[in-house]
Amino acid sequence: MQENARNEGPTQLTREIAQLIHDQLLVEVSSPEDDLLASGVLDSLTLVQLLFDLEHRFGVTIPLEELEIDDFRSVNSIASLVQARSSANHGSKRSEGRIRSVFSEPALGRNAGSS
Amino acid sequence: MKQRLHDLLTIQADRRPDAVAAVFQDVPTSYSALEQMSNRLGRALQGAGCIKSDRIALLLTKSTRALVAMFASLKADCIYVPIDTTSPIARIQRILQKCECRCVLAEKATAALLNELIAHGAVCDPVFVGWVDEGATLLNKARSQFTWSDVQSLPDRAPDSLAQPNDPAHILFTSGSTGIPKGVVITHANVIHFVRWAGVYFKMSSEDRISGHPPLHFDLSTFDIYGTIAAGAQIHLMTPETSLLPHKLADFIRERELTQWFSVPWVLQQMAKFDAVRQGDFPALKRLLWCGERFPTPALIYWMKRLPNVTFDNLYGPTEATIASSYHRVDQCPEDESAEIPIGLPCKGELMLVLDEQLRPVRPGEPGDLYIGGVGLSPGYWNDPDRTREVFRPNPYSSNPSDRIYNTGDLARISADGLVYLIGRSDSQIKSRGYRIELGEIEAAMHAVPGVQDAAVVVIGVEGSEDKTICCAYVSRPGLGLSPLALKRHLTATLPRYMMPQRWMALEQLPRNANGKTDRPSLRQQFEKEASLAGQEMDCGPRSTRTELSSNPPSLVQ
Numbered sequence: 001m002q003e004n005a006r007n008e009g010p011t012q013l014t015r016e017i018a019q020l021i022h023d024q025l026l027v028e029v030s031s032p033e034d035d036l037l038a039s040g041v042l043d044s045l046t047l048v049q050l051l052f053d054l055e056h057r058f059g060v061t062i063p064l065e066e067l068e069i070d071d072f073r074s075v076n077s078i079a080s081l082v083q084a085r086s087s088a089n090h091g092s093k094r095s096e097g098r099i100r101s102v103f104s105e106p107a108l109g110r111n112a113g114s115s
Numbered sequence: 116m117k118q119r120l121h122d123l124l125t126i127q128a129d130r131r132p133d134a135v136a137a138v139f140q141d142v143p144t145s146y147s148a149l150e151q152m153s154n155r156l157g158r159a160l161q162g163a164g165c166i167k168s169d170r171i172a173l174l175l176t177k178s179t180r181a182l183v184a185m186f187a188s189l190k191a192d193c194i195y196v197p198i199d200t201t202s203p204i205a206r207i208q209r210i211l212q213k214c215e216c217r218c219v220l221a222e223k224a225t226a227a228l229l230n231e232l233i234a235h236g237a238v239c240d241p242v243f244v245g246w247v248d249e250g251a252t253l254l255n256k257a258r259s260q261f262t263w264s265d266v267q268s269l270p271d272r273a274p275d276s277l278a279q280p281n282d283p284a285h286i287l288f289t290s291g292s293t294g295i296p297k298g299v300v301i302t303h304a305n306v307i308h309f310v311r312w313a314g315v316y317f318k319m320s321s322e323d324r325i326s327g328h329p330p331l332h333f334d335l336s337t338f339d340i341y342g343t344i345a346a347g348a349q350i351h352l353m354t355p356e357t358s359l360l361p362h363k364l365a366d367f368i369r370e371r372e373l374t375q376w377f378s379v380p381w382v383l384q385q386m387a388k389f390d391a392v393r394q395g396d397f398p399a400l401k402r403l404l405w406c407g408e409r410f411p412t413p414a415l416i417y418w419m420k421r422l423p424n425v426t427f428d429n430l431y432g433p434t435e436a437t438i439a440s441s442y443h444r445v446d447q448c449p450e451d452e453s454a455e456i457p458i459g460l461p462c463k464g465e466l467m468l469v470l471d472e473q474l475r476p477v478r479p480g481e482p483g484d485l486y487i488g489g490v491g492l493s494p495g496y497w498n499d500p501d502r503t504r505e506v507f508r509p510n511p512y513s514s515n516p517s518d519r520i521y522n523t524g525d526l527a528r529i530s531a532d533g534l535v536y537l538i539g540r541s542d543s544q545i546k547s548r549g550y551r552i553e554l555g556e557i558e559a560a561m562h563a564v565p566g567v568q569d570a571a572v573v574v575i576g577v578e579g580s581e582d583k584t585i586c587c588a589y590v591s592r593p594g595l596g597l598s599p600l601a602l603k604r605h606l607t608a609t610l611p612r613y614m615m616p617q618r619w620m621a622l623e624q625l626p627r628n629a630n631g632k633t634d635r636p637s638l639r640q641q642f643e644k645e646a647s648l649a650g651q652e653m654d655c656g657p658r659s660t661r662t663e664l665s666s667n668p669p670s671l672v673q
Binding site for chain 1: 201356358359360361362363381382385389391548599600603612613619
């Protein structure tokens with residue numbers, strides 16, 4: 001994260017998201033503006049894993065059905081999403097931090113497990 | 116008359132020139148436009164020196180232009196090779212070398228990839244480049260033969276075609292256990308036989324609006340494309356990004372009023388998992404088909420309960436047998452979530468045999484190796500007679516000596532009522548999200564990494580679920596202490612993304628069994644234990660901050 005968009009330095013939040021991607025997906029993101037979809041960092045498997053990790057790390061609920069593809073375009077856009085969801089969750093019942101799924105399959109969580 | 120695949124397009128363009136053939140990103144293309152564009156591009160290929168059976172690599176993203184490139188290659192009597200443009204350079208290079216392409220068709224969107232291939236020496240004289248759009252500047256080592264404006268100046272009459280139905284139409288590359296992808300040769304006749312059967316069985320018509328979900332290097336897409344054209348229907352091509360969010364995919368089916376959906380089960384499973392389908396959703400949808408791997412019954416029940424007016428068909432068949440060899444319509448919604456869905460009966464003209472090691476048929480209910488024969492069977496792997504002989508064998512039950520059967524590697528049984536059920540695999544091939552993966556290919560890539568002394572790949576999965584996790588254990592060369600991050604960086608250069616392991620374990624040595632071989636069951640247990648601990652940790656709330664991979668093996672990170 002040496003190069004940053006315009007004059008903005010990396011915020012604490014973008015640093016944490018880049019670190020999360022580094023730790024969970026074993027991918028180094030060089031800039032918060034990097035296109036994570038075009039570069040294939042996020043695909044149909046890793047995107048759901050990352051969602052799960054974001055919910056747990058930041059204690060927010062991210063309803064999948066309200067998402068747009070561009071919400072995941074870059075670390076910066078993910079940071080905006082997390083911020084928006086934090087304000088949405090603020091004051092309401094504390095998030096359970098679970099992606100809503102109709103099955104009780106533990107697979108998602110386990111696949112995204114840590115050491 | 117014996118038809119070739121491009122004849123299907125010509126017939127529809129004559130019959131209904133203004134009807135819509137393909138829609139991509141809201142832009143419709145008519146049958147006559149598709150025919151004329153592919154005629155012109157076919158002429159450009161011939162004009163640039165392409166002759167019968169030359170291979171044309173399609174370095175193209177999914178779009179209507181890619182369809183034009185396919186038909187143009189066929190009209191020029193050539194064999195097209197769809198390239199996965201998300202694959203690493205080294206893998207694309209191996210594929211281009213293997214099939215000795217005469218021409219690479221590219222577009223602006225793949226120009227950077229093409230220039231990387233040129234820089235690596237993968238595309239050089241006498242291979243030439245043709246652009247299906249305005250193109251871009253090439254590195255000076257390569258020869259650009261024509262751009263789209265050159266193509267547009269050519270006559271729109273069909274070029275002379277000498278191709279016969281049994282000539283190869285395309286080559287599809289799949290994972291190879293030794294690390295080298297295998298090129299499955301598919302003939303015009305292979306595809307036409309399936310498409311004709313499917314057209315009748317599914318009652319396809321010009322009213323159909325058909326999904327174009329899989330990537331174009333997947334054999335499922337062959338049915339979407341040629342099934343559509345044979346029926347005079349519309350294909351609605353989806354971008355890969357549409358597939359990322361289950362609700363967006365549901366929007367697509369709804370808004371495009373699709374009548375037929377065909378994909379790998381994983382996609383349908385994701386839509387079920389995130390409850391993207393409403394009761395009575397997709398009123399235009401008539402049929403839903405899947406192929407490529409098992410569709411977990413709970414997800415199938417989810418779909419069948421919501422869409423009571425849709426037919427549900429399980430298709431089965433490896434690429435080597437062209438799209439599908441068997442079918443099974445699920446007439447009743449299963450009541451039991453553990454109900455087993457058969458792969459069913461052979462499609463017309465196909466043969467399925469369940470045999471023992473001596474190639475004798477097994478008794479009903481007994482497990483055996485599943486062999487496929489019949490009209491869909493590929494002539495074999497491109498330029499690879501040894502591997503072809505290994506799995507394509509003479510049919511011992513045919514009086515015709517040229518009849519062959521293909522060993523699928525699947526284990527199966529036949530029920531008393533003649534339905535075939537899959538049991539598992541006789542080798543280490545797996546299916547993950549519909550992708551066919553030879554674990555040997557991943558191991559070969561790991562062994563090729565300089566700092567790796569030994570490596571093994573195993574798969575773990577949750578019981579009753581198709582969610583599989585590819586896990587790799589490795590031993591670094593003394594003093595090197597290769598981190599998973601560094602190892603992954605190396606593998607990114609050779610393995611496609613869908614083959615990338617998700618769990619990594621650095622060990623001092625791999626566990627061995629009494630015979631001195633890698634003890635894979637023990638490795639699987641270790642990974643399962645770690646995965647289970649990680650799951651428990653998650654159930655206790657937000658995880659603790661991850662520590663960097665310890666230099667003291669064993670340790671595991673994702």
